[in-house]
Amino acid sequence: MIPTYIIVHHSGTPRDTTTFESINEYHRKLWNFKSSLGYYIGYHYLIVGSGKLYQGRAENEEGAHARGWNDKSIGVCLTGNFMTEKPSDEQLKTLKELLNNLCKKWNIKKENVKGHREVSQTLCPGDNLMVWIETYRRVSNENIDRKAIIEQIKGLLDKLV
Numbered sequence: 001m002i003p004t005y006i007i008v009h010h011s012g013t014p015r016d017t018t019t020f021e022s023i024n025e026y027h028r029k030l031w032n033f034k035s036s037l038g039y040y041i042g043y044h045y046l047i048v049g050s051g052k053l054y055q056g057r058a059e060n061e062e063g064a065h066a067r068g069w070n071d072k073s074i075g076v077c078l079t080g081n082f083m084t085e086k087p088s089d090e091q092l093k094t095l096k097e098l099l100n101n102l103c104k105k106w107n108i109k110k111e112n113v114k115g116h117r118e119v120s121q122t123l124c125p126g127d128n129l130m131v132w133i134e135t136y137r138r139v140s141n142e143n144i145d146r147k148a149i150i151e152q153i154k155g156l157l158d159k160l161v
Contacts, residue, residue: 003059005073005112006102007066008095008133009043010125015080015088016049023077024056033064043075045098051090053098059106069119074102082126092132099136110137 011018020041027033028040035041041056042064048054057063057075065075076098078091087095099113115133116124125133 001060001062001071003072003074003102003106004108005069005114005119006099006108007069007073007075007114007116007119008125008129009065009075009077009116010082010129011046011077011079012081012124013079015078015085015091018079019048020046020054020056023079027064031064036061043077045074045076047076047078047091047094047098049079049088049091051088051094053094059102066116066119073114074106078125078129080126080129082128082130083123084126086128087132095132096136113137 011023023043023046024039024041027042031040031042033040033042035057037055037057039056044055044057044059044061044063046054046056059074063070063073063075065077066073076095078087078095080087080091102108103110103113113133113136115130116122117130
């Protein structure tokens with residue numbers, strides 16, 4: 001699989017007490033779909049409340065996180081219920097770094113970073129994380145546009161001299 005999307009989720013469980021192990025065990029009982037890394041968790045990455053990053057699946061391996069999208073996306077989950085709480089600053093810092101790295105590595109467009117609710121009928125990843133995702137896409141795209149405009153201006157200025 002060559003991923004062309006990144007789907008961001010929340011666990012729907014308490015942010016600071018949910019663990020990689022607890023989600024892995026829940027997914028083992030749910031569908032028993034083991035990854036090449038030896039885990040059952042359906043997400044490729046999990047970011048816990050402290051900001052610590054866990055990998056559950058190889059990036060080019062099909063996930064089990066968004067029906068109809070698993071064969072073309074990397075699933076990233078943050079622990080928490082972001083309808084009722086906010087992601088920690090540490091989680092958002094790790095998420096931003098991870099998204100930037102994955103987009104660069106796999107040549108994934110920023111507009112292809114989606115909240116789970118954008119591809120399925122669900123509240124996931126919660127309002128408080130969805131706002132951050134929308135801002136991430138917008139700011140990233142604005143930065144690209146600004147750079148292109150600056151280069152165009154430099155080219156025009158060079159012609160004037």
